[in-house]
Amino acid sequence: MPARPVRRAFLKAGLALAALLSAPVLSQPARAAEKLVFMLDWQAEAEHGGYFQAVAEGLYQKAGLDVTIVPGGPGMSAQQLLAAGKIDGTIGSNAFYVLNLVEAGAKVKAVASMFQKDPTILMAHARNTTSLADLKGRPIFLGDPSINTVWRWLKSKYPFEDSQIRRYTGNLAPFLTTPTAAAQGYATSEPLTAKKAGADVKVFLLADQGYDGYSGLVMFNDAYIQAHPAAVKAFIAATAEGWRHYLHGDAAPADALIRKSNPDMDTETLAYGRKALVDDGIVEGTPAAPDAIGRMTAARWDSFTNEMKRLGIYKAATDWKAGVDLAN
Structure with a gap:
């Protein structure tokens, strides 16, 4: 993702914040709310719309949860903080994060995938590009994390x-x-x-080119999952509902x-991002299936x-089951 300025403010998912922003205020449940600190994988943007909704x-x-949402940013590794037990949950930007943590022996698990498609793209100038194969021999700008992951997949499919x-x-x-x-x-x-900037670009969503990794993964520390299983399920369900409302409501x-x-973040970028999430089937898949939000399967x-x-990215013994909990 492109670098953006770091914002250090925390958002508290409580009545005071809801009242401040004139959002609907719901009665607190009779039982004590479960506290949960959840960190984003980047600064707040449309890709986090379901959480904020x-x-x-x-x-x-x-749902009986007292959620604190913490923004991420440059130089902040939410996955490392999760593995160290400094936060309860976070977002795994893609499936590689999960498998990397498995190989590192981290005691964390992905419990849901809020994106059925990875939003990663390659884009090129439209005037001389009709397919990904046209990019043979041309300069391709890649972020460092992609060079040993997505790029190796691309090289296996294209020249x-x-x-x-x-x-x-x-x-x-x-x-x-x-x-x-x-x-x-x-x-x-x-x-x-x-x-x-005035450019006419051709956009290739890699998920539509055969790249089948999950994205927007909800991840929790093993200790939190074991101590608060009902809270994990409630968080997934409330977030999925938030996504449905964000994409199809106000x-x-x-x-x-x-x-x-x-x-x-400006309103134009938010509107564009939300439209892309819907049009490209990022959250609900293609064809769109609202009940798919959060879904993961063993087969995939x-x-x-x-x-x-x-492709040699992971060891033969690497077991995704060590980093994924399908029971939620």
């Missing part, structure tokens, strides 16, 4: 070479000024940035919270892990 509508409170790699640091200017180049990004953001309450957490984890083992 659940806050704004009081869905977590209604690409490592000599094409250029480092993508979040600044699209080198791509925009290189007519033959392509760049990695997210369907929810980089195409809009390119459009604002997104204004969530967008207000997102902009409060991340003042650099088997398929993804085995393919990445064949």
Whole structure:
């Protein structure tokens, strides 16, 4: 993801915040609410809309949860904090995060996937690109984490070479000024940035090209899962409901919270991101299935892990089951 300024504010999913933003206030449940600290994988944006919708509508409170949402940002490893027990839960941006933590022996698990498709894209200048195969021999700007993961998958499918790699640091200017180049990004953001700069781009969603990894994974520390199993299930259900409302209802309450957490986020970018999440089937899959939100299957984890083992990314003994809990 492109670099963005760090914002250190915390958002408390409580009555005071809901009242401040004129969101509906729901009665607290009679029993004591379960406390839960959940960290985002980046600064607040449309990709987190379901979480903020659940806050704004009081869905977590209604489920008996006292949720604190903590924004992420550059230089902050939510997965490391989770493994160290400093937070209860976080987002695994893609399936590689889960398998990397398995190989590291971390006591954490993915319990749901809020994105049925990974939003990772390659985009190129439209005037000379009709397919991914056209990118053979051209410069391709990639973020460092993708070079030993997504890039190896791409090389197994297309005639690409490592000599094409250029480092993508979040600044699209080198791509925009290189007519033959392509760049990695997210369907929810980089195409809009390119459009604002006057570029006409061709966008390839890798999930529609055969890349089948989960994304937007809800991850919890093993200790929290064991101590609070009902809270984990309630969090997943409330977040899934938040996503349904964000995508198909009034997104204004969530967008207000997102902009409060991340003042650099503008309404145009939020609207573009939300539309991309719907149009590309990122959250609900293609064809759209609202009840698919959060779903994971053993068959899909088997398929993804085995393919990445064949590419040499993971050891033959790596077992995805050590990092995934399908019981929720």
